[in-house]
Amino acid sequence: MSSTPxxxxxxxxxxxxxxxxxxxxxxxxxxxxxxxxxVRGAIPGETVAARVVDTRAESFWRAExxxxxxxxPHRVDMICPAATHGAGxxxxxxxxxxxxxxxxxxxxxDVLVRVGHFAADRxxxxxxxxxxxxxPPAIGIRSLSDDATGWRVRTRLAVDAAGRSGQHRFHSGDLxxxxxxxxxxAGLLDGLDDRRFxxxxxxxxxxxxxxxRHITELAPAAPPQRHSRRDRGRSAAQRRRRSVESRRATTxxxxxxxxxxxxxxxxxxxxxxxxxxxxxxxPTRYAQTVAEFVASTDVSRPATCWDLYGGAxxxxxxxxDTLDTGEVHIVDSDAAALAAADAVFAEExxxxxxxxxxxxxxxxxxxxxxxxxxxxxxxGAGTRVIDRIVAASPQVVxxxxxxxxxxxxxxxxxxxxxxxxxxMRAFDAFPLTHHVEAIALLVPNAAVGV
Ligand SMILES: C[S@@+](CC[C@H](N)C(=O)[O-])C[C@H]1O[C@@H](n2cnc3c(N)ncnc32)[C@H](O)[C@@H]1O
Numbered sequence: 001m002s003s004t005p006x007x008x009x010x011x012x013x014x015x016x017x018x019x020x021x022x023x024x025x026x027x028x029x030x031x032x033x034x035x036x037x038x039v040r041g042a043i044p045g046e047t048v049a050a051r052v053v054d055t056r057a058e059s060f061w062r063a064e065x066x067x068x069x070x071x072x073p074h075r076v077d078m079i080c081p082a083a084t085h086g087a088g089x090x091x092x093x094x095x096x097x098x099x100x101x102x103x104x105x106x107x108x109x110d111v112l113v114r115v116g117h118f119a120a121d122r123x124x125x126x127x128x129x130x131x132x133x134x135x136p137p138a139i140g141i142r143s144l145s146d147d148a149t150g151w152r153v154r155t156r157l158a159v160d161a162a163g164r165s166g167q168h169r170f171h172s173g174d175l176x177x178x179x180x181x182x183x184x185x186a187g188l189l190d191g192l193d194d195r196r197f198x199x200x201x202x203x204x205x206x207x208x209x210x211x212x213r214h215i216t217e218l219a220p221a222a223p224p225q226r227h228s229r230r231d232r233g234r235s236a237a238q239r240r241r242r243s244v245e246s247r248r249a250t251t252x253x254x255x256x257x258x259x260x261x262x263x264x265x266x267x268x269x270x271x272x273x274x275x276x277x278x279x280x281x282x283p284t285r286y287a288q289t290v291a292e293f294v295a296s297t298d299v300s301r302p303a304t305c306w307d308l309y310g311g312a313x314x315x316x317x318x319x320x321d322t323l324d325t326g327e328v329h330i331v332d333s334d335a336a337a338l339a340a341a342d343a344v345f346a347e348e349x350x351x352x353x354x355x356x357x358x359x360x361x362x363x364x365x366x367x368x369x370x371x372x373x374x375x376x377x378x379x380g381a382g383t384r385v386i387d388r389i390v391a392a393s394p395q396v397v398x399x400x401x402x403x404x405x406x407x408x409x410x411x412x413x414x415x416x417x418x419x420x421x422x423x424m425r426a427f428d429a430f431p432l433t434h435h436v437e438a439i440a441l442l443v444p445n446a447a448v449g450v
Contacts, residue, residue: 014063017047017070021103023111023404025091025434026062041065043072043095044103074099079149080432082181088170089181090432097148101428104436105139108404108426116408118421126424126440141426141436144281148431149182153261153280155189157203159217163196165203183432185280188213203253204273207280209262214255216272218248245273258340263287264321266344268312271336275311279429286439287318289425290373290398293441294322296423297396302326303370306394308359308385313341313352315373315400320350323371327351331362360384363392373398380406383413390417397442402429407438420448 018027018039026038027046038060042048047070050063068075072095079097080090092100112118127139145151157165158175166177180189185207197203200220207213250257250273258269261276263283270276277283302325307316310330319328330341330352338354345352355362359376363385372394374381380403381389389397397419401407411421419442429437 012052013049013066014052014061015047015049015069016063018042018044020044020110021107023107023434031061036060037063039063039065040091041094042068043074043099046070046072046075072099080182081179082167082176083432085176085179086169087167087176087179087181088172089167089183091170091434093182093432097431100148100432101141101143104428104434105141105426107434108141108436108438109139111404111408112411114408115405116412116415118408118411118415122421123424126421127426139424139426141428142285143428143431144279144285145431150185151279151281151431152183152188153185153207154276154278155181155184155205157189157192157205159197159199159201159203161199163199165192165195165197183430185211187211197253206255206259206272206276208255208259209267210260212255212259214257214259214272215253216257217251217253218245218273219250221245221248263314263317266317268314268340268344270312270340274334274336274340277314277429282427282429282437283314285427286400286437287314289439290315290400291318291322293398293423293439294319294371294396296441297443297447299323299370299395301370304367305329305371305373306331306363306366306369306389308363308372308374308381308389309376310341310373311337311375313344313354315375315398316341316345316352319371319373320345320348320352326370327353327367329366329369330354331359331366332356333358360388363388366392368392369394371396371398373400375400376406376410378403378406380410381413382410386410386413386417390414390419393444395443395447399440399442401438401440402435404436404438407440411440411442414442418445419443420445420450422448 016029018029020028022028026040027042027044039050042065048065049067050065052061052063054062074096076096078084078093080093083090083093112123129135159165160175164177166175188207202218204216258271261268303323305319305328307330310332313330316328316330341354372389421440421442423441426436426438
Protein backbone atom coordinates (compact mmCIF):
# COMPACT_ATOMS: atom_id res chain seq x y z
CA MET A 1 0.00 0.00 0.00
CA SER A 2 1.24 3.51 -0.81
CA SER A 3 1.76 6.30 1.67
CA THR A 4 0.55 9.90 1.40
CA PRO A 5 2.94 11.97 -0.75
CA UNK A 6 4.60 14.97 0.87
CA UNK A 7 5.99 18.04 -0.88
CA UNK A 8 9.79 18.52 -0.63
CA UNK A 9 10.83 19.18 2.98
CA UNK A 10 12.83 22.22 1.88
CA UNK A 11 9.71 24.12 0.68
CA UNK A 12 8.76 27.09 2.89
CA UNK A 13 5.87 26.69 5.33
CA UNK A 14 3.43 29.58 5.80
CA UNK A 15 0.58 30.16 8.24
CA UNK A 16 -2.52 31.48 6.50
CA UNK A 17 -6.22 31.99 7.15
CA UNK A 18 -8.16 31.02 4.02
CA UNK A 19 -11.45 32.76 3.41
CA UNK A 20 -12.95 31.77 0.07
CA UNK A 21 -13.17 28.78 -2.28
CA UNK A 22 -11.43 28.85 -5.64
CA UNK A 23 -12.52 27.15 -8.83
CA UNK A 24 -10.45 23.96 -8.76
CA UNK A 25 -11.05 23.05 -5.12
CA UNK A 26 -8.36 25.09 -3.35
CA UNK A 27 -9.12 27.65 -0.62
CA UNK A 28 -7.72 31.16 -1.03
CA UNK A 29 -6.03 33.34 1.59
CA UNK A 30 -3.54 36.19 1.82
CA UNK A 31 -0.16 36.18 3.51
CA UNK A 32 0.83 39.11 5.76
CA UNK A 33 2.65 40.74 2.82
CA UNK A 34 -0.57 40.67 0.78
CA UNK A 35 0.45 37.78 -1.49
CA UNK A 36 -2.46 35.54 -2.51
CA UNK A 37 -2.01 31.84 -1.75
CA UNK A 38 -4.14 28.96 -3.05
CA VAL A 39 -4.15 26.16 -0.48
CA ARG A 40 -5.03 22.59 -1.35
CA GLY A 41 -6.60 20.63 1.51
CA ALA A 42 -7.99 23.63 3.40
CA ILE A 43 -11.58 24.80 3.98
CA PRO A 44 -12.53 28.51 3.86
CA GLY A 45 -12.61 29.81 7.44
CA GLU A 46 -9.67 27.67 8.57
CA THR A 47 -6.21 28.77 9.65
CA VAL A 48 -3.62 26.31 8.41
CA ALA A 49 0.09 25.76 8.19
CA ALA A 50 0.77 25.13 4.52
CA ARG A 51 3.84 24.07 2.60
CA VAL A 52 4.44 26.22 -0.47
CA VAL A 53 4.72 23.99 -3.56
CA ASP A 54 4.66 26.46 -6.45
CA THR A 55 6.03 30.00 -6.58
CA ARG A 56 6.27 30.35 -10.37
CA ALA A 57 3.43 32.84 -10.78
CA GLU A 58 4.20 36.47 -9.87
CA SER A 59 0.86 37.26 -8.26
CA PHE A 60 0.15 34.12 -6.22
CA TRP A 61 1.64 30.99 -4.69
CA ARG A 62 0.26 27.48 -4.41
CA ALA A 63 0.52 25.52 -1.17
CA GLU A 64 -0.67 22.33 0.51
CA UNK A 65 -2.13 22.30 4.02
CA UNK A 66 0.05 20.23 6.35
CA UNK A 67 -1.39 21.22 9.74
CA UNK A 68 -4.91 22.47 10.45
CA UNK A 69 -4.46 25.03 13.24
CA UNK A 70 -8.09 26.18 13.47
CA UNK A 71 -10.34 23.56 11.83
CA UNK A 72 -13.67 24.25 10.15
CA PRO A 73 -16.77 22.63 11.71
CA HIS A 74 -17.31 21.18 8.23
CA ARG A 75 -14.07 19.18 8.25
CA VAL A 76 -14.69 15.40 8.38
CA ASP A 77 -12.53 12.29 8.43
CA MET A 78 -11.43 11.54 4.85
CA ILE A 79 -14.37 9.84 3.12
CA CYS A 80 -12.31 8.19 0.36
CA PRO A 81 -9.58 5.63 1.24
CA ALA A 82 -7.82 6.09 -2.11
CA ALA A 83 -7.67 9.88 -1.66
CA THR A 84 -6.40 9.34 1.90
CA HIS A 85 -3.44 7.56 0.33
CA GLY A 86 -2.76 10.34 -2.15
CA ALA A 87 -4.93 9.45 -5.16
CA GLY A 88 -6.21 12.44 -7.14
CA UNK A 89 -9.79 11.15 -7.29
CA UNK A 90 -11.73 12.81 -4.42
CA UNK A 91 -10.01 16.14 -3.79
CA UNK A 92 -12.79 17.37 -1.44
CA UNK A 93 -13.18 14.13 0.56
CA UNK A 94 -12.26 15.99 3.78
CA UNK A 95 -15.31 18.31 3.61
CA UNK A 96 -18.85 17.40 4.67
CA UNK A 97 -20.52 16.86 1.24
CA UNK A 98 -23.39 19.36 1.78
CA UNK A 99 -20.89 22.07 2.69
CA UNK A 100 -18.69 21.11 -0.26
CA UNK A 101 -21.70 21.79 -2.49
CA UNK A 102 -22.10 25.25 -0.94
CA UNK A 103 -18.42 25.98 -1.60
CA UNK A 104 -18.71 24.76 -5.19
CA UNK A 105 -21.70 27.07 -5.73
CA UNK A 106 -19.63 30.00 -4.40
CA UNK A 107 -16.72 29.09 -6.66
CA UNK A 108 -19.01 28.81 -9.70
CA UNK A 109 -20.57 32.18 -8.94
CA ASP A 110 -17.11 33.70 -8.51
CA VAL A 111 -16.02 32.38 -11.92
CA LEU A 112 -19.18 33.64 -13.63
CA VAL A 113 -18.50 37.09 -12.15
CA ARG A 114 -14.72 37.21 -12.74
CA VAL A 115 -14.39 35.33 -16.05
CA GLY A 116 -17.85 35.90 -17.51
CA HIS A 117 -18.17 39.47 -16.15
CA PHE A 118 -21.79 38.83 -15.15
CA ALA A 119 -23.30 40.66 -12.16
CA ALA A 120 -23.91 38.32 -9.20
CA ASP A 121 -27.57 39.30 -8.89
CA ARG A 122 -28.15 38.44 -12.56
CA UNK A 123 -26.59 35.04 -11.99
CA UNK A 124 -28.94 34.54 -9.03
CA UNK A 125 -31.91 35.46 -11.25
CA UNK A 126 -30.92 32.80 -13.80
CA UNK A 127 -30.91 30.19 -11.02
CA UNK A 128 -34.26 31.14 -9.43
CA UNK A 129 -36.01 27.92 -8.47
CA UNK A 130 -39.62 27.94 -9.73
CA UNK A 131 -40.49 25.21 -7.27
CA UNK A 132 -39.08 27.19 -4.36
CA UNK A 133 -39.63 30.92 -5.06
CA UNK A 134 -38.81 32.00 -1.48
CA UNK A 135 -35.33 30.44 -1.56
CA PRO A 136 -32.56 32.99 -0.87
CA PRO A 137 -30.70 34.19 -4.01
CA ALA A 138 -27.93 31.71 -4.71
CA ILE A 139 -26.69 29.41 -7.42
CA GLY A 140 -27.75 26.30 -5.49
CA ILE A 141 -25.97 23.24 -6.78
CA ARG A 142 -28.44 20.37 -7.03
CA SER A 143 -27.60 16.85 -5.87
CA LEU A 144 -28.07 14.03 -8.33
CA SER A 145 -28.24 11.38 -5.59
CA ASP A 146 -28.79 11.12 -1.83
CA ASP A 147 -25.28 9.89 -1.23
CA ALA A 148 -21.92 11.41 -2.14
CA THR A 149 -20.49 7.90 -2.68
CA GLY A 150 -21.40 5.04 -5.02
CA TRP A 151 -22.52 7.18 -7.97
CA ARG A 152 -19.98 6.51 -10.74
CA VAL A 153 -20.93 3.96 -13.44
CA ARG A 154 -17.85 4.47 -15.63
CA THR A 155 -14.29 4.58 -14.34
CA ARG A 156 -10.71 4.12 -15.50
CA LEU A 157 -7.86 2.51 -13.58
CA ALA A 158 -4.20 2.43 -14.55
CA VAL A 159 -1.96 -0.65 -14.22
CA ASP A 160 1.49 -0.50 -12.62
CA ALA A 161 4.67 -2.37 -13.59
CA ALA A 162 3.67 -5.28 -11.34
CA GLY A 163 0.28 -5.61 -13.08
CA ARG A 164 -1.74 -4.16 -10.17
CA SER A 165 -4.63 -1.81 -10.93
CA GLY A 166 -4.84 1.53 -9.15
CA GLN A 167 -5.40 5.24 -9.41
CA HIS A 168 -2.97 7.98 -10.26
CA ARG A 169 -1.62 10.05 -7.41
CA PHE A 170 -2.56 13.70 -7.57
CA HIS A 171 -0.57 15.24 -10.45
CA SER A 172 1.67 12.19 -10.75
CA GLY A 173 2.29 9.17 -12.96
CA ASP A 174 2.65 6.98 -9.85
CA LEU A 175 -0.22 4.80 -8.75
CA UNK A 176 -2.03 4.25 -5.46
CA UNK A 177 -2.89 0.54 -5.32
CA UNK A 178 -4.67 -1.71 -2.84
CA UNK A 179 -7.24 0.89 -1.71
CA UNK A 180 -10.40 1.83 -3.58
CA UNK A 181 -12.07 5.12 -4.37
CA UNK A 182 -15.63 5.51 -3.05
CA UNK A 183 -17.08 7.06 -6.22
CA UNK A 184 -17.86 3.84 -8.18
CA UNK A 185 -21.23 2.14 -7.72
CA ALA A 186 -21.26 -0.85 -5.35
CA GLY A 187 -19.40 -3.85 -6.73
CA LEU A 188 -17.73 -2.05 -9.64
CA LEU A 189 -14.20 -2.62 -8.32
CA ASP A 190 -14.80 -5.89 -6.45
CA GLY A 191 -11.99 -8.41 -6.71
CA LEU A 192 -9.71 -6.27 -8.91
CA ASP A 193 -7.00 -6.08 -6.22
CA ASP A 194 -6.55 -9.85 -6.48
CA ARG A 195 -6.12 -9.80 -10.25
CA ARG A 196 -3.10 -8.91 -12.37
CA PHE A 197 -3.25 -7.07 -15.69
CA UNK A 198 -0.86 -6.07 -18.47
CA UNK A 199 1.77 -3.70 -16.99
CA UNK A 200 1.25 -0.15 -18.27
CA UNK A 201 -2.28 -0.88 -19.54
CA UNK A 202 -5.44 0.95 -18.58
CA UNK A 203 -8.77 -0.58 -17.52
CA UNK A 204 -12.13 0.83 -18.60
CA UNK A 205 -14.75 -0.43 -16.15
CA UNK A 206 -18.49 0.10 -16.56
CA UNK A 207 -21.69 -0.84 -14.74
CA UNK A 208 -24.55 -1.04 -17.24
CA UNK A 209 -28.26 -0.31 -16.75
CA UNK A 210 -28.73 -3.78 -15.24
CA UNK A 211 -25.71 -3.31 -12.91
CA UNK A 212 -23.69 -5.84 -14.88
CA ARG A 213 -19.93 -5.19 -14.93
CA HIS A 214 -17.87 -4.85 -18.12
CA ILE A 215 -14.08 -4.50 -18.18
CA THR A 216 -11.96 -3.72 -21.23
CA GLU A 217 -8.17 -3.44 -21.06
CA LEU A 218 -6.51 -0.81 -23.26
CA ALA A 219 -2.96 -1.70 -24.29
CA PRO A 220 -0.18 0.58 -22.99
CA ALA A 221 -0.15 3.89 -24.89
CA ALA A 222 2.80 4.72 -27.16
CA PRO A 223 5.19 7.28 -25.63
CA PRO A 224 4.16 10.90 -26.34
CA GLN A 225 5.67 12.52 -29.44
CA ARG A 226 6.96 16.06 -29.86
CA HIS A 227 4.51 18.48 -31.44
CA SER A 228 4.88 21.55 -33.58
CA ARG A 229 4.09 24.95 -32.04
CA ARG A 230 0.87 25.06 -34.15
CA ASP A 231 -0.36 21.83 -32.63
CA ARG A 232 -0.11 22.85 -28.96
CA GLY A 233 -2.82 23.96 -26.55
CA ARG A 234 -5.64 22.24 -24.69
CA SER A 235 -7.88 21.53 -27.72
CA ALA A 236 -5.00 20.08 -29.71
CA ALA A 237 -3.98 17.96 -26.72
CA GLN A 238 -7.54 16.64 -26.43
CA ARG A 239 -7.65 15.85 -30.15
CA ARG A 240 -4.35 13.97 -29.85
CA ARG A 241 -5.55 12.06 -26.78
CA ARG A 242 -8.71 11.00 -28.63
CA SER A 243 -6.69 9.89 -31.63
CA VAL A 244 -4.08 8.00 -29.55
CA GLU A 245 -6.83 6.29 -27.59
CA SER A 246 -8.70 5.25 -30.72
CA ARG A 247 -5.54 3.47 -31.92
CA ARG A 248 -4.91 1.50 -28.69
CA ALA A 249 -5.57 -2.23 -28.89
CA THR A 250 -8.37 -3.37 -26.58
CA THR A 251 -9.14 -6.69 -24.93
CA UNK A 252 -12.47 -7.48 -23.29
CA UNK A 253 -11.67 -9.01 -19.88
CA UNK A 254 -15.18 -9.24 -18.49
CA UNK A 255 -18.70 -8.73 -19.85
CA UNK A 256 -18.99 -7.21 -23.33
CA UNK A 257 -17.20 -4.60 -25.43
CA UNK A 258 -20.25 -2.34 -25.15
CA UNK A 259 -22.57 -1.64 -22.22
CA UNK A 260 -26.24 -0.70 -22.32
CA UNK A 261 -27.34 2.55 -20.67
CA UNK A 262 -30.88 3.86 -20.42
CA UNK A 263 -32.52 7.30 -20.41
CA UNK A 264 -36.33 7.21 -20.31
CA UNK A 265 -37.58 4.66 -22.84
CA UNK A 266 -34.37 4.65 -24.89
CA UNK A 267 -31.45 2.29 -24.41
CA UNK A 268 -28.02 2.91 -25.92
CA UNK A 269 -25.19 0.42 -26.46
CA UNK A 270 -22.00 2.38 -25.69
CA UNK A 271 -18.46 0.98 -26.02
CA UNK A 272 -16.91 0.37 -22.61
CA UNK A 273 -14.01 2.57 -23.74
CA UNK A 274 -16.35 5.28 -25.04
CA UNK A 275 -18.03 8.31 -23.47
CA UNK A 276 -21.11 8.23 -21.27
CA UNK A 277 -21.77 10.58 -18.34
CA UNK A 278 -20.07 9.24 -15.19
CA UNK A 279 -22.83 9.85 -12.62
CA UNK A 280 -25.57 7.25 -12.89
CA UNK A 281 -28.30 9.93 -12.71
CA UNK A 282 -26.61 12.56 -14.89
CA PRO A 283 -27.92 11.66 -18.39
CA THR A 284 -31.53 11.56 -17.21
CA ARG A 285 -31.35 14.79 -15.18
CA TYR A 286 -29.46 16.72 -17.87
CA ALA A 287 -31.88 15.52 -20.58
CA GLN A 288 -34.83 16.59 -18.41
CA THR A 289 -33.23 20.01 -17.91
CA VAL A 290 -32.55 20.49 -21.64
CA ALA A 291 -36.15 19.49 -22.40
CA GLU A 292 -37.55 21.79 -19.71
CA PHE A 293 -35.44 24.75 -20.86
CA VAL A 294 -36.40 24.32 -24.54
CA ALA A 295 -40.08 23.79 -23.66
CA SER A 296 -40.07 27.04 -21.65
CA THR A 297 -39.33 29.07 -24.81
CA ASP A 298 -41.76 29.86 -27.61
CA VAL A 299 -39.47 28.43 -30.29
CA SER A 300 -41.21 28.08 -33.64
CA ARG A 301 -42.07 24.59 -34.86
CA PRO A 302 -41.23 22.44 -36.71
CA ALA A 303 -37.78 23.13 -35.36
CA THR A 304 -34.44 22.16 -36.82
CA CYS A 305 -32.03 21.33 -33.97
CA TRP A 306 -28.30 20.86 -33.64
CA ASP A 307 -27.02 18.55 -30.87
CA LEU A 308 -23.34 19.56 -30.92
CA TYR A 309 -20.73 17.41 -29.18
CA GLY A 310 -23.80 15.18 -29.05
CA GLY A 311 -22.12 11.79 -28.47
CA ALA A 312 -24.75 9.07 -28.67
CA UNK A 313 -27.56 11.62 -28.77
CA UNK A 314 -29.04 11.76 -25.26
CA UNK A 315 -30.00 15.41 -25.83
CA UNK A 316 -31.19 14.64 -29.37
CA UNK A 317 -33.66 12.26 -27.72
CA UNK A 318 -34.81 15.01 -25.35
CA UNK A 319 -35.27 17.38 -28.32
CA UNK A 320 -37.25 14.80 -30.31
CA ASP A 321 -39.52 14.21 -27.30
CA THR A 322 -39.96 17.92 -26.54
CA LEU A 323 -40.46 19.33 -30.01
CA ASP A 324 -42.41 16.42 -31.55
CA THR A 325 -41.60 17.47 -35.09
CA GLY A 326 -38.60 18.74 -37.02
CA GLU A 327 -35.12 17.35 -37.50
CA VAL A 328 -32.16 16.90 -35.19
CA HIS A 329 -28.52 16.86 -36.35
CA ILE A 330 -26.04 15.22 -33.97
CA VAL A 331 -22.42 16.26 -34.49
CA ASP A 332 -19.51 14.44 -32.82
CA SER A 333 -15.98 13.33 -33.69
CA ASP A 334 -16.48 9.85 -32.22
CA ALA A 335 -17.66 7.31 -34.80
CA ALA A 336 -18.68 4.74 -32.17
CA ALA A 337 -20.87 7.23 -30.31
CA LEU A 338 -22.60 8.19 -33.55
CA ALA A 339 -23.10 4.51 -34.47
CA ALA A 340 -24.81 4.09 -31.08
CA ALA A 341 -27.03 7.07 -31.90
CA ASP A 342 -27.88 5.68 -35.35
CA ALA A 343 -28.89 2.35 -33.80
CA VAL A 344 -31.24 4.05 -31.32
CA PHE A 345 -32.89 6.52 -33.66
CA ALA A 346 -33.22 4.08 -36.58
CA GLU A 347 -35.86 2.30 -34.51
CA GLU A 348 -37.93 5.49 -34.22
CA UNK A 349 -40.09 7.45 -36.57
CA UNK A 350 -37.99 10.55 -35.90
CA UNK A 351 -35.77 12.59 -38.15
CA UNK A 352 -32.33 12.36 -36.53
CA UNK A 353 -29.15 12.54 -38.61
CA UNK A 354 -25.58 12.02 -37.40
CA UNK A 355 -22.50 13.85 -38.72
CA UNK A 356 -18.96 12.86 -37.88
CA UNK A 357 -16.23 15.49 -37.64
CA UNK A 358 -15.02 18.60 -35.82
CA UNK A 359 -18.01 20.70 -34.73
CA UNK A 360 -16.48 23.91 -36.11
CA UNK A 361 -16.24 22.38 -39.59
CA UNK A 362 -19.41 20.30 -39.77
CA UNK A 363 -21.86 23.03 -38.74
CA UNK A 364 -20.88 25.15 -41.74
CA UNK A 365 -22.92 22.84 -43.98
CA UNK A 366 -25.90 22.01 -41.72
CA UNK A 367 -29.36 23.52 -42.28
CA UNK A 368 -29.94 26.62 -40.11
CA UNK A 369 -31.26 25.66 -36.66
CA UNK A 370 -34.00 27.03 -34.43
CA UNK A 371 -32.42 25.21 -31.44
CA UNK A 372 -28.77 24.48 -30.64
CA UNK A 373 -27.67 22.32 -27.72
CA UNK A 374 -23.91 22.18 -27.17
CA UNK A 375 -22.07 20.01 -24.65
CA UNK A 376 -18.36 20.53 -25.35
CA UNK A 377 -15.50 18.78 -23.52
CA UNK A 378 -13.64 20.62 -20.73
CA UNK A 379 -11.94 22.95 -23.21
CA GLY A 380 -15.33 24.57 -23.95
CA ALA A 381 -16.63 25.56 -27.37
CA GLY A 382 -14.54 28.70 -27.93
CA THR A 383 -14.80 31.61 -30.33
CA ARG A 384 -14.75 29.80 -33.67
CA VAL A 385 -17.65 27.48 -32.84
CA ILE A 386 -19.68 30.17 -31.07
CA ASP A 387 -19.20 32.60 -33.97
CA ARG A 388 -20.60 29.96 -36.33
CA ILE A 389 -23.54 29.14 -34.05
CA VAL A 390 -24.45 32.82 -33.70
CA ALA A 391 -24.11 33.32 -37.48
CA ALA A 392 -26.82 30.67 -37.91
CA SER A 393 -29.23 32.76 -35.72
CA PRO A 394 -30.83 30.06 -33.53
CA GLN A 395 -33.82 31.12 -31.43
CA VAL A 396 -32.68 28.98 -28.50
CA VAL A 397 -29.25 27.86 -27.30
CA UNK A 398 -28.69 25.43 -24.43
CA UNK A 399 -25.08 25.29 -23.26
CA UNK A 400 -23.92 22.37 -21.10
CA UNK A 401 -20.56 22.90 -19.38
CA UNK A 402 -18.34 20.65 -17.25
CA UNK A 403 -15.55 23.20 -16.64
CA UNK A 404 -16.74 26.29 -14.78
CA UNK A 405 -14.18 28.72 -16.21
CA UNK A 406 -14.65 27.63 -19.86
CA UNK A 407 -18.42 27.61 -19.34
CA UNK A 408 -18.29 31.21 -18.04
CA UNK A 409 -16.07 32.25 -20.95
CA UNK A 410 -18.40 30.62 -23.50
CA UNK A 411 -21.48 32.30 -21.98
CA UNK A 412 -19.66 35.64 -22.16
CA UNK A 413 -18.84 35.01 -25.85
CA UNK A 414 -22.55 34.42 -26.54
CA UNK A 415 -23.60 37.55 -24.65
CA UNK A 416 -21.01 39.67 -26.50
CA UNK A 417 -22.65 38.43 -29.73
CA UNK A 418 -26.24 39.37 -28.87
CA UNK A 419 -27.56 36.50 -26.73
CA UNK A 420 -28.83 36.69 -23.15
CA UNK A 421 -28.67 33.98 -20.50
CA UNK A 422 -32.14 33.54 -19.01
CA UNK A 423 -31.86 30.36 -16.91
CA MET A 424 -29.13 28.27 -15.40
CA ARG A 425 -29.00 25.09 -13.36
CA ALA A 426 -25.92 23.53 -11.78
CA PHE A 427 -25.50 19.93 -10.63
CA ASP A 428 -23.25 18.17 -8.16
CA ALA A 429 -22.41 15.64 -10.87
CA PHE A 430 -19.07 14.66 -9.30
CA PRO A 431 -19.57 14.52 -5.51
CA LEU A 432 -16.40 14.58 -3.34
CA THR A 433 -14.59 16.45 -6.12
CA HIS A 434 -14.48 20.14 -7.02
CA HIS A 435 -16.15 19.54 -10.40
CA VAL A 436 -19.67 20.73 -11.25
CA GLU A 437 -21.83 20.58 -14.36
CA ALA A 438 -23.92 23.58 -15.35
CA ILE A 439 -26.60 24.07 -18.00
CA ALA A 440 -27.64 27.51 -19.29
CA LEU A 441 -30.48 28.65 -21.53
CA LEU A 442 -29.73 31.53 -23.90
CA VAL A 443 -32.00 33.41 -26.31
CA PRO A 444 -31.37 36.38 -28.61
CA ASN A 445 -31.47 39.73 -26.79
CA ALA A 446 -34.49 40.79 -28.86
CA ALA A 447 -36.50 37.85 -27.47
CA VAL A 448 -36.15 39.23 -23.93
CA GLY A 449 -36.45 42.89 -24.83
CA VAL A 450 -32.77 43.79 -24.38
C1 LIG B 1 -18.92 16.00 -22.73
S1 LIG B 1 -19.09 14.83 -24.03
C2 LIG B 1 -20.81 14.98 -24.33
C3 LIG B 1 -21.47 13.87 -25.06
C4 LIG B 1 -23.00 13.85 -25.01
N1 LIG B 1 -23.59 15.17 -25.15
C5 LIG B 1 -23.50 13.17 -23.76
O1 LIG B 1 -23.99 13.85 -22.85
O2 LIG B 1 -23.40 11.92 -23.69
C6 LIG B 1 -18.31 15.64 -25.32
C7 LIG B 1 -18.39 14.95 -26.68
O3 LIG B 1 -17.77 15.81 -27.61
C8 LIG B 1 -17.03 15.04 -28.54
N2 LIG B 1 -16.01 16.00 -29.04
C9 LIG B 1 -14.99 16.54 -28.35
N3 LIG B 1 -14.37 17.48 -29.10
C10 LIG B 1 -15.03 17.53 -30.28
C11 LIG B 1 -14.89 18.32 -31.45
N4 LIG B 1 -13.94 19.25 -31.54
N5 LIG B 1 -15.75 18.13 -32.47
C12 LIG B 1 -16.71 17.18 -32.39
N6 LIG B 1 -16.90 16.42 -31.29
C13 LIG B 1 -16.08 16.59 -30.26
C14 LIG B 1 -16.55 13.84 -27.79
O4 LIG B 1 -16.38 12.75 -28.66
C15 LIG B 1 -17.72 13.62 -26.80
O5 LIG B 1 -18.66 12.69 -27.33
